[in-house]
Amino acid sequence: xEKLAPFHWLLPIASVNQLRLGVNIDHVATxxxxxxxxxxxxxxxxxxxxxxxxxxxxxxxxxxxxxLRADRRHIQDRDIQxxxxxxxxxxxxxxxxxxxIVDIALRIVPDEVCLVPEKRQEVTTEGGLxxxxxxxxxxxxxxxFHAAGVRVSMFIDPILEQIDTAAELGADIVELxxxxxxxxxxxxIAQQELERLRAAAHGAAELKMQVNAGHGINYRNMALIxxxxxxxxxxxxHSIVARSVFVGFETAVREMLALMENYKG
Numbered sequence: 001x002e003k004l005a006p007f008h009w010l011l012p013i014a015s016v017n018q019l020r021l022g023v024n025i026d027h028v029a030t031x032x033x034x035x036x037x038x039x040x041x042x043x044x045x046x047x048x049x050x051x052x053x054x055x056x057x058x059x060x061x062x063x064x065x066x067x068l069r070a071d072r073r074h075i076q077d078r079d080i081q082x083x084x085x086x087x088x089x090x091x092x093x094x095x096x097x098x099x100x101i102v103d104i105a106l107r108i109v110p111d112e113v114c115l116v117p118e119k120r121q122e123v124t125t126e127g128g129l130x131x132x133x134x135x136x137x138x139x140x141x142x143x144x145f146h147a148a149g150v151r152v153s154m155f156i157d158p159i160l161e162q163i164d165t166a167a168e169l170g171a172d173i174v175e176l177x178x179x180x181x182x183x184x185x186x187x188x189i190a191q192q193e194l195e196r197l198r199a200a201a202h203g204a205a206e207l208k209m210q211v212n213a214g215h216g217i218n219y220r221n222m223a224l225i226x227x228x229x230x231x232x233x234x235x236x237x238h239s240i241v242a243r244s245v246f247v248g249f250e251t252a253v254r255e256m257l258a259l260m261e262n263y264k265g
Contacts, residue, residue: 019263020062021256022092024214024237025049029066029074040076049075050082052249056240057089059253063111065235067094068101069118077104084108092235094155097134097141106148113145114153114175114235128157128177131165142170153212158193158200167207174204175212175235181224182216190224197228205230219243222259229265 028049036045053064064087066075083091090111095101096118105113115138117129131138131154145152153173156162166174176197184190197213204211211230218239225234236256243252 019231019260019265020233021060021253021260022063022065022090022212022214022233022235023053023056023061023240023253024065024067024094024235025053025056025241026065026067026074027238027241028052029076029079033074040078049079050086053083053087055249056253057087059250060257061089061253062233063090063092065092065094065114065237067116068104070096070098070101080104080108080110084110092153097137102141102144105150106144109148110150112151112153112173114155114173115141116155127179128155128159128162131156131162131169135165135169138169146170153210155214158196160200160203163200163203163207163209166204167209171209173210173212174200175214176200176204176228177215178213178217178225178228179215182218182221194224194227201228201230219255219259222256226263231263231265234260 028047032045032047032049036042039045049066056064064083066080066083068075068077068080080093092112092114093105093108093110094114094116095105097115115129117127142152151172152170153175154166154169154171155175155177156166157177163174178197181190181193181197184193201211210232212233212235213225213228213231214235217225217234217236225231240249240252240256243255247255
């Protein structure tokens with residue numbers, strides 16, 4: 001068996017030379033639920049997100065990300081428990097700030113949580129969490145996770161006011177929403193969004209928060225992501241799952257890691 005990459009995620013940011021990859025396995029569960037949503041205990045239920053998580057780790061992924069949504073449209077409670085028991089890198093649990101899901105997360109105790117907005121009508125998370133509007137509700141949640149030894153990330157749009165509020169809330173990490181950059185239809189729009197992301201990354205770094213990025217990142221637009229400074233980790237799901245249909249998960253992860261090499265920061 002190939003030796004896993006060293007477990008660097010707890011080291012100081014300055015000592016990490018490699019841009020890290022967290023693989024989001026939500027859409028593996030989406031495929032399973034398409035057939036087995038009404039019979040989750042079936043011996044035939046496949047594909048198994050936990051098995052895929054192991055493949056991603058062996059291919060070099062630095063962490064596994066999963067979103068336990070209130071409507072349980074893909075990842076299930078049992079998946080999170082099994083992930084906590086089995087993965088060898090780190091577990092990053094995405095969640096909305098709702099009492100039920102927060103309580104579950106505190107029982108599981110992931111390594112990190114990423115607080116995200118959640119709308120039942122959306123297919124996947126669209127846009128960042130408005131920290132300014134939700135500051136009062138988030139204060140207690142952040143304190144509870146910190147008391148449990150869990151690092152807290154905020155998935156936000158690249159707006160300096162949101163960065164400042166994340167720092168005020170005590171966030172350890174901000175994950176910058178890169179969807180508008182990834183889906184830009186013109187070079188002008190892409191450049192405008194890139195400048196917003198660069199400014200937000202600089203602002204977060206100055207406030208001593210770890211800077212991650214996610215949403216819409218794929219094998220074609222990684223060169224744009226390299227232009228954003230101070231990044232530590234990318235969380236990528238749909239693109240890797242889609243690529244795996246053609247080449248398998250191990251190769252899909254390795255190909256993404258290869259595109260992430262030589263990031264200058």
